[in-house]
Structures are given as C-alpha cells and as structure tokens.
Amino acid sequence: MATEHVTRFQPCYLLRDSNIPCVIWGEDAVGYYGVPTVVFSFYILVPDIDQAAEVLIQRGWHLEDSAQTKFGNIPLRSAHHHLTPPIDVTQNEPAWSPGMGPPPPPSKKPPGPTTTILLPASEWNFTFPSIIESFFPPLPELLDALIDKLLDGPLTDGIWNQLTVLIAYLYGYVPALKEKSFAEHLKYEHRQYHYDALSGMTTGTVPFILHEREIRDALREGRFQLCDCSADQEDESLFTAKVQARLLALNGPPFSAEEYEAEKKRELEYERSCFD
Known part of the structure; x- marks a missing residue:
C-alpha cells in the first residue's frame, strides 16, 4: 500500500523536491481520514498552478488542459491544470488474448501515477501553514x-x-x-x-x-x-x-450512496480505459 501511494502521489514528491508547497485534495484527502470513497483523478492544491505545472512538465508530464476535467462527477470550469503522467514504455505490452496461451499471472506492480489536477489553493480557501508536515491537510x-x-x-x-x-x-x-x-x-x-x-x-x-x-x-x-x-x-x-x-x-427510495459510488466506479473505469 505504501508503494502504491508513492506512485499515485508522485507529483507531490516532485513538487516538494522543487520547494513548492502542496496538499492532497478531494477524495484522496477525505479517504485519508477513513472515508471509504472511490478516488478519481488526483487533486493537489498549490500556491501557483502555473509554476507547479512547469515543474511536472519538466519531469515528463503532459499538460492537457483541453481535456475534460471534473471535480468528482462535476465538470470543473474554474482555474486548474490537467496533467497526465509520463508514458511508461514498459506498460505498452500487448493485451492478453486466448490465442496467446495461458493468461499471465496478475501483475504485482503497483499502479503508476494517474491524471493529476492542480488547483490554486487560494481559490479553494486553503492557507498553507508555515511548516508543512504532511501531504495531507490536517x-x-x-x-x-x-x-x-x-x-x-x-x-x-x-x-x-x-x-x-x-x-x-x-x-x-x-x-x-x-x-x-x-x-x-x-x-x-x-x-x-x-x-x-x-x-x-x-x-x-x-x-x-x-x-x-x-x-x-x-x-x-x-x-x-x-x-x-x-x-x-x-x-x-x-x-x-x-x-x-x-x-x-x-x-420510493432516492438515489442511494451505493448507487453514487457505483457511478463513480464506472466513470473511473472509463477514464482509465481512455488513458490506457
């Protein structure tokens, strides 16, 4: 699990290495405190989204602001940068099909970095403390x-x-x-x-x-x-x-929390299929 977090949270480490404060936001942030929610894109609050985006671009990330961006299930129209991680050529292996023989064993590799959305902290009403002890907000x-x-x-x-x-x-x-x-x-x-x-x-x-x-x-x-x-x-x-x-x-009963989470999972699977 720790390795999985390192890969998903890789942008935070890159930003920290460049002395750019950042905190994790959205579903990842509430999930840290025990909320059993599905996560989508990886949201990060930073002081300056342009400066943070430049750091990631220099490390091979791709700026794709023309792509549709959502906050949860809602289209995001306020200031942000939408970035996708560097392409890992080791992941470009052909998908298994029955004609290729026995299926390969499940991969033990942790999932890599995912689509990352940079958000300006000031517009999300967050003030960075003088000392940042964690990528997660208190x-x-x-x-x-x-x-x-x-x-x-x-x-x-x-x-x-x-x-x-x-x-x-x-x-x-x-x-x-x-x-x-x-x-x-x-x-x-x-x-x-x-x-x-x-x-x-x-x-x-x-x-x-x-x-x-x-x-x-x-x-x-x-x-x-x-x-x-x-x-x-x-x-x-x-x-x-x-x-x-x-x-x-x-x-009769309204739209349930379980149905909401199921819809989130369907959208997440669709997003991953498009990225793959």
Missing part, C-alpha cells in the same frame, strides 16, 4: 476549507454539490466530527456550522447553505452568538426528515 484545516468554499461559492456550477458530499462523508465516517468539542479546532466562524450539522439539521441543501452563509456572516460581524442549533427545529426547510418521510412514502 482535519480541521480540511473541514474549514471545504466549509468556506461551500459557503463562498456560487450555487450554479454544481461544485457546491460535490463539496457537500465530501463534507457529509467526513461527518458520516470520522468519529472526531461526531463530537461537539471538535468545534474548538475550527475557525470561529465555522463553529456554528459544526453545531448545526450535529443538531439534526439537514445539510447539503440549498436552504441549509443559504442559512449557514447568513450565520457565518453574522458571526464575522459579531451579530450572532454560538448555540446548539441556529434554527427552529420545526422549520421543515432545514429539518427535512418529516418531508423526506412523506416523499419516500409517495415515491
């Missing part, structure tokens, strides 16, 4: 940046939906986030988000995001005091359990 900084990006971003490009998925995964699988006291590790302006997420409020909806924007802005301006829950629990636009129960009774 959990509080990861959650702070995801929340901030969600509350800052438009609700028109679809990226907000992917951000809510990543945040929901963290709250669903990381034990530390189930503790109210974790708020002390977050920025003050994001602590009410944490309390509200634990209060039973339905997260990941447009009404929730708009509500949390107002609360965050009020905290910044000193117009709001932290509390266990910032909304009336009878407000069905924010506490949708009863609404969902009524809809479920009428329409």
Whole structure:
C-alpha cells in the first residue's frame, strides 16, 4: 500500500523536491481520514498552478488542459491544470488474448501515477501553514476549507454539490466530527456550522447553505452568538426528515450512496480505459 501511494502521489514528491508547497485534495484527502470513497483523478492544491505545472512538465508530464476535467462527477470550469503522467514504455505490452496461451499471472506492480489536477489553493480557501508536515491537510484545516468554499461559492456550477458530499462523508465516517468539542479546532466562524450539522439539521441543501452563509456572516460581524442549533427545529426547510418521510412514502427510495459510488466506479473505469 505504501508503494502504491508513492506512485499515485508522485507529483507531490516532485513538487516538494522543487520547494513548492502542496496538499492532497478531494477524495484522496477525505479517504485519508477513513472515508471509504472511490478516488478519481488526483487533486493537489498549490500556491501557483502555473509554476507547479512547469515543474511536472519538466519531469515528463503532459499538460492537457483541453481535456475534460471534473471535480468528482462535476465538470470543473474554474482555474486548474490537467496533467497526465509520463508514458511508461514498459506498460505498452500487448493485451492478453486466448490465442496467446495461458493468461499471465496478475501483475504485482503497483499502479503508476494517474491524471493529476492542480488547483490554486487560494481559490479553494486553503492557507498553507508555515511548516508543512504532511501531504495531507490536517482535519480541521480540511473541514474549514471545504466549509468556506461551500459557503463562498456560487450555487450554479454544481461544485457546491460535490463539496457537500465530501463534507457529509467526513461527518458520516470520522468519529472526531461526531463530537461537539471538535468545534474548538475550527475557525470561529465555522463553529456554528459544526453545531448545526450535529443538531439534526439537514445539510447539503440549498436552504441549509443559504442559512449557514447568513450565520457565518453574522458571526464575522459579531451579530450572532454560538448555540446548539441556529434554527427552529420545526422549520421543515432545514429539518427535512418529516418531508423526506412523506416523499419516500409517495415515491420510493432516492438515489442511494451505493448507487453514487457505483457511478463513480464506472466513470473511473472509463477514464482509465481512455488513458490506457
């Protein structure tokens, strides 16, 4: 597993060797904290995507910004660089077919580097610390940046939906986030988000995001005091359990997490087949 990470994470080592700070983002980042999610392309936050891309290009990587790029399942239209790894001639062996005799044994070679997407850290609300101890962002900084990006971003490009998925995964699988006291590790302006997420409020909806924007802005301006829950629990636009129960009774089960992961796997297999 360690070798697999070295190959998938190879761009981070190349950037570090050139003194360029970087942190791993997206599914790889939440997966590091125990979320059982499928990974797609390899996302990295850097201070300057042009400088980072140049380092990788000098090491044989290929800039392919014309290729379709997604963040999760959502087309990515904001600033980024899309790079593919150097071609490994040892991998260009003909595919096995029945006429070639017995099939070869499974390869023990770890998977090589994959499509890598460089993202500007400032646009993803992440600030690099003075000392970087790991390629993975600390959990509080990861959650702070995801929340901030969600509350800052438009609700028109679809990226907000992917951000809510990543945040929901963290709250669903990381034990530390189930503790109210974790708020002390977050920025003050994001602590009410944490309390509200634990209060039973339905997260990941447009009404929730708009509500949390107002609360965050009020905290910044000193117009709001932290509390266990910032909304009336009878407000069905924010506490949708009863609404969902009524809809479920009428329409059947919604799109499940298992179906979402299956769709991600299908897209990943398609991406790999195109690359191969």
